[in-house]
Amino acid sequence: MKNENVPTAWSAWRVVEGEGLNDFAEILYEKKMHAELGGGIARITLNKPDKMNTLTLATVDEMFRAFYDANHDPAIGVIVIAGKGKHFGAGGDVEWERWGLREAFYNRYPHNRLMRLSRKPIIAQVQGYCIAGHNHMAYCCDFTIAADNAIFGQAGPRVSSPADGFFVPYLTKVVGAKKAREMWMLCRKYKAPEALQMGLINTVVPFAELEAEVDRWCEEMLAVSPGCLEVLKASFDQEMDGYKESCVTSAAMYPDWFDMPEGKEGGAAFLAKRKARFWDIRQREAEARRELLADYEAQHAPADK
Structure with a gap:
């Protein structure tokens, strides 16, 4: 239990306001600063707990604006992606996908592009289900910190939702080719300890300690050169540049x-x-x-x- 008498180096979270940032319906966008280290965190929380934080293009549009602001704020050193409620997220909204995927596939960008093009390091803060679009969003982040109740997996073939492009083969670099194909083609689910063993995530902590653990990782990054981290992130993310863009294979086949x-x-x-x-x-x-x-x-x- 947190000792309320011990002062914290972190400020309280504050909701970010400004042009283009005031009308979010699908996300909560906040920042907090570290008094000793000087830098801060931007946190983008998927805010549809009653629908397991399912994604639509409206969600991605709001995430884009928050990412844009965080990446252009020199005081921010790390971006955290979280999910409100019991679950990080269960992928795309299946009812919306019955028509919306046409636009997502043929006329827009996937949410993973936000991870790929972000200048700032990104931590996925995961609890509960992390399935489908949320899973590949999390493994495209620089780090994934999971609660001990987290469950990971893909679901596309189960619901006739094809996926292709850089974020599919990139998983082979994260967990290896055999496990990547197993995850995508068989739609199996993996509990946090197995996900850690696979290399899908960085660490597992009790659910009650999840946010504190994310803060500790952020402190480590804020203690080093932010410019160097940006160069390193861009260098690592070049791994994805050799793969095709999303939906090219699906659209052709x-x-x-x-x-x-x-x-x-x-x-x-x-x-x-x-x-x-x-x-x-x-x-x-x-x-x-x-x-x-x-x-x-x-x-x-x-x-x-």
């Missing part, structure tokens, strides 16, 4: 994915709380192809000599 039955089935099954019937759809597709081929051959059979 399945340009009409979201209008195909298989593309619709995962989300529909999730919302209906039933098992997805992907292979029923594939069987019907195979039958339709056979019928189409037979019809074509019957119409274009060579005339008897």
Whole structure:
């Protein structure tokens, strides 16, 4: 338990105000300063606990504005991404994704780009579920500090939500190729101790100590040259530059994915709380192809000599 009589070097969190920063509905944006070290932290908290902090493009737009401000504030040394409530987050809002993913895939940027282009080091502060988009957002951060109740994993193939681009193969650099494919293709879930063993996260602490542990890591970074950290982060992040941008492969392989039955089935099954019937759809597709081929051959059979 924290001793209230012991003075803290940290100021209280204050909500950031200013042009473009006053109307956030999906995030909470705060800063606090360290009296002894001189620098500060910017914290972006996903603020939809009633929906497990699910993501939409509106969330990403608000995150962009907060990231922009934090990266242009010379007093800020570290950015923390957190989630309000019991969970860090459960990925994209499946109901929104039924249409919104079209815009996200073909006309916008993924939230991971904010991690990739940030000048300041980023810590993901994770408790509870860290699934799908939240998981790959966390592993694209420079550090991930997890509570002992954290659970990590991907979910895209379960809900017909394809993903491609730099953040998919980048996981091979974090946990190795075999584990990365296992996580993405099998949609398994991993508790915090296993995630630590895999190298997916940096450390695990009791939930009650999570924020204090993040503060300690921030203090270590504020004690060294912020300019050097920015150069190092940019150097490490070059690892992602050799990979394709998001959605290039998906758009080439399945340009009409979201209008195909298989593309619709995962989300529909999730919302209906039933098992997805992907292979029923594939069987019907195979039958339709056979019928189409037979019809074509019957119409274009060579005339008897």
